[in-house]
Amino acid sequence: MLLTVGHQSLLVLLGTAGGLAFSIGAWHRASRRARALAAEVGTVQAEMEALRDETWALAEREERYRDLVQSQGEVVMRRDLLGRLTYVNDIFCETFDRQRPEVIGAAFVPDLPEGEKPRLLGSFAGLALPPYRIRFDQRVMTARGPRWFAWEEFALRDEEGKLKEIQTVGRDITDRKETEERLAIALDEAQAANRAKSQFLAAMSHEIRTPMNGVLGMTDLLLDTRLTPAQRSYAEAVKRSGEALLAVINDILDYSKIEAGKVQIEEAPFDLRAMIEGVCELLSPRAFDKALEIAAEVEPHMPLRLIGDETRIRQILINLAGNAIKFTKEGGVLIRARLESHSYTDDLANIVIEVEDTGIGMEADELEVIFEEFSQSDQSHARRFEGTGLGLAISRHLVTAMGGTIDVESEPGRGSAFRVRLGLGIAEPAAHQRAPLRGVRIVMLCDRPVLAASLGRVASLAGAGVRLAATGDEVVAMLREESADILVCPVDTAEGPGADIVARARGEVPDLAAIVLLRPQDRDRLPALIGQEAAPAIFPALFDGYLVRPVRASSLIARIEALAAGERRAIARIEAIEQYTEEKAQADASPAGPSSEWGIALNILVAEDNDINALLTRTLLERDGHTVRVARNGSEVLDMLDKPEPVDIVLMDLHMPGMDGFEATRLIRALPDSRSSLPIIALTANAMADDRQLCLSAGMDDYLSKPVVPDALARTLAYWSNRRSPLGHAAVSGDDGLKSGAIPF
Template sequence: MFFTRLLPEWTLLEPVSVLFYLLTLAVGGGLAVLFFQRRSRQQASEIQNLHVELEHLRDANWELKESEERYRDLVANQGDIILRKDLEGRLTFVNQVFCDTFALRRDEALGAPFTPTLPDGETPRMLGTFTGLSLPPYRVRYDQRIMTIRGPRWFVWEDFAIRDDDGRLCEVQTVGRDISDRKETEEHLAQALEQAESANRAKSQFLATMSHEIRTPMNGVLGMIRFLLETELSPAQRSHARAVQRSAEALLTIINDILDFSKIESGKVDLCEEPFRITPLVEQVCELMAPHSFDKGIDIASYVAPYVPIKLMGDDARIRQILINLVGNAVKFTDEGGVFVTVDMDVKDQRLQICVEDTGIGLTEEECAAIFTEFAQAEQGHARRYEGTGLGLTITRRLARAMRGDVTVTSQKGVGSCFTLSLPLQVVEPAEVQQHRHLKGRTARLKITSPVTARAVRALLEDHGATVLLEEDANGTPHDLIVAETGCIARHEVTGDLDLFLLTAPGETLPDQQALPYQGYLVRPVRAASLAARLTQTGSAEDSHSRDGPSKDGLLNEDTGADISETTPPALQPGPDALNVLVAEDNELNATLTRMMVERAGHIPHMVESGLEALETMKDSEPGTYDLIFMDLHMPLMDGYEATREIRALEGLRGDLPIIALTANVMAEDKKSCQAAGMDDYLSKPVDPADLAAMLEKWRGRRSEAAA
């Protein structure tokens, strides 16, 4: 139709123009077709992409719904309260636990503020504002007790910040966990702890009371026995008095064991590290145990290796206590042979080792494993045969471990035991190994029946450079020195230039020097310094005796090696340097003992019976009247603590007058209380006369230094 209308016009055109026109129409139509085809393909691709995106959205939506369902299941099954609040504090979400806890429906809770009721007196801790959640770590944790349908309950609450894409706070999620059971447990534990601490305080007070009530009469018993033994007694009376003394000392040992064990159990062991000399400490312990050892017919000796340092840093009192326990046990459980104490030192590791060997009953492996348990002895039968509490080794090991050391045992049943004390101790003064080889070039022959003493003497002689021959190995070998036990050598064996030194036990009779010429004697157990001094000196026999000289009748004191005096040693007459000592003691017997001890030391006692009387005496006297005060702690009217504080408060006397506590208490707190009250020193009951005399001398020396 179109072409029909145009035909008349075409007929008017030239043929070339018509052809161009038709060509133009054809090209335009083709281009249009190409355009529409391309457009169709683009739309198809876009539709395809939309289908893919739609599928992704469907997957994401499904995952989101699944995640939401998991979250809701988690929240629904969670035992904790979970809630959300907007910035106005209104609830936007609560879980079922919330509804069950506060008996609310969800529709009642949503949109309302969360303001739980608090029990009476409870301080609100929940956040009033959310400012703190705007800063890292974007969470706050606190405990709060609130009212629930089950009554007041403890919850631990944790608020978390929920932030939008720009990091701004938009909501707060809170999780609350019921911790009432935990709080109840904590309260029970706190109550139990308070009860335990209260019981511990009561135990400590009981120990202090027991210490005072028992040690006070023990002080009187032991003190009077000492003075009684210094009077003129018949042999039977002296024997009875010594039996009383040993029984009292045994009782005191048991008391000390029980009190020490209780202190250790309470964690109240106090250690004092000071420089001390190990050699005299070990020798003194052996000398202390010697009387009981010799009474049983067994020997005791000690040996300190030459490279052991002269001075060490440690608690010598506690080390002495350990050794007394170990050596005492060794003597107790040994009926034949003897006890030998050796001291060694690993200088590199600075570790001291003290071995106590015995030839006693020995132990099985099972007994070795159990011997350090409290109240344990090797066998139940021993509890009947051997006295003791069964606490000694327990105390010994715990004391050693408190000093970062230990006590171990090796033993063979029926052969003997070896207890080893190992302690890490700092060296203060090293040994002088090459300084004392005075016997170099000399040959010594030993005529000693006791293997223990022979072992000790041989080691000491070899340390000083001597060649030592045992009796069985002598075989006519030339020698210029003999060390022999009394009664083991005859006159004809001492010929020419031979030097003879005798070993004697306390109580033995020394031979007449005309019948048996000897250069000197040594009292067992032998001290290293005494042996060196006696065997290297050149004086007469009268100058070469050991630490204890012979008596006029040749007898030595059976306990100490000192002379037996049949008369009471007179008290020293007060000299120009004598101290005027004020003694405050309410116990009549202890007051008498203290007065006698002060007089025996050469000083002047002035007695009062209470702290109040001591205070009044000080108020009524001129400054300088008294040089020292011995103050008992527990007295009527006014105790020693208060009396000391009042005396220190007197003008012009603060710190000038030494006040020494006389205490039967052994707890560290008591010592601290003495210091806090203003006391300068203390003596523990039972008071040893030598300790009291040393205390007086100590403070007299300080007074002289101050005056100079």
């Protein structure tokens, strides 16, 4: 068709084509712009979508924060640097009954109940230094009345670290405060009840000990007179009953002191071996009354002196061994101490003290309760053994206070074994071990297994060759088989007198030396046993020496060592003469003469309002040769000190009508002359540790508790007989006595 057109048509066609080409270019440009615009729109839409998402997340966070703040139930507010509120939460509005518009931009200080100490909320005080926050409790007035709040304020800073606001958060702690107040009131009431209990125990101790002092003291005086056998039996029964009652009182007082946390553990060097042997000797009369043996055994490697509370350890052992004697019908009790481990670098010894008996034993369920307060293995109404059930509880508390442990093993019918483990310091290590009895051959006749085993181990550890025989026939058979150097024999055996067995043994070994084992009450038989019927004339000796049960290890070794060295007859003679002389001197001593053992006769002023105790104290003192005057109260004491009769020492009761002992002591110390330096000794039925310290703090020089122990009284008087009190203002300085509170025994 183009071929048929003319030239003009061709031009038109070319022009149309050019316009079309131009239009296509513009379209392409417009299309590019449209695409760019669409891209920009997409970007804007994406940004808008991201912004919507961020706005939604921000709103969600804000809602979550708002819910968190509101759900905490805490008052939240913010202040600017001028103290004006910039924000409060709904809890604030509810708590203080305020509307948000009325408080924003204004200062806020809560109203306080009457008497409440004001605190300045939002004061910036204490916020300048780390941790940039302060806390305090305050009671404020709210829409619900007075409420306690725990306020916490902290500083808010901008990006440059400049302080811009203070945020305060308050938590309602009224319930906690009321609980604390109730607990404080309950604690005060408990402490008041504890004080009342302590006062009651102290008062009851005083009221019981005062008549008990008379009962036991007068019984002792009665036993010192001539009595028929029946009368002596009755008097001894009264004394035993009084001592049992006193033991109950002491247990209750000890428990009350432990319960109140007033037990103090002292540390000082002491001899463990001597202490354990002393416990055995103290309890031996009780054991011998039941035909039981009691023995001590301390291994040779034990340090000579340890560091600890000797008094408390002795108390524990007396409790344990006393119980063992009470619950044992036959056999005996053994107190054994052994060294479990030691460190000379740390000067520490871990020791185990065992108290074993051959008593009735206990079931497994009984072992679970015996250390509890007021518990006994037999709780039935038909129980055979009396007691408070406090002894073991007290022992456990004391052992724990010393950082140790206590446990028990027992089996019905086979006895019990209590073990106390303690870590004690070493004051003096064990001595060099030697074998003083090496080569000595010993035969021990003893039908008491506890005693025989203990003595046999002691002699064996000292180097002796020991054979144990239960009967006289076994002794003879052993000597026929092999000779021996020494025979140890009880004064009485199940077969008859020990002297008869010694005679049979010497039929086999003529030069056999013999040692007799005696109870303390058998001493009157000693002259006949060792050839001293009419001392000092010498008769053929049945025995060459004696040992009093319970036997100390050192005494056993020394006696055997001396006999083995050939000092047989000399020992017998010396022992017999010493024993005879001692008993004769005691029998010939005049009751009215002064005691040569404890010192010279003194002029003593006794302040005592109880007639019986006054009579007892006067009798004890006059029996030792002292001159005694009695005052019934503190006023009479001062009146008597104004008289010309001399006074060397004052024995002062605490509780007396009118003027008591404390006031009288204060007035004596204030006297302008030498009377202010008179030794004043408290003689009281109060037995608590605080009572002793109270007496010493009041100006008294010493303290004796009732019931009065005559020997303790005599020792104390002898100590102060040549001293003046350092507490009087007229006292001579220097070595004129010890410091206040020095106890001479």
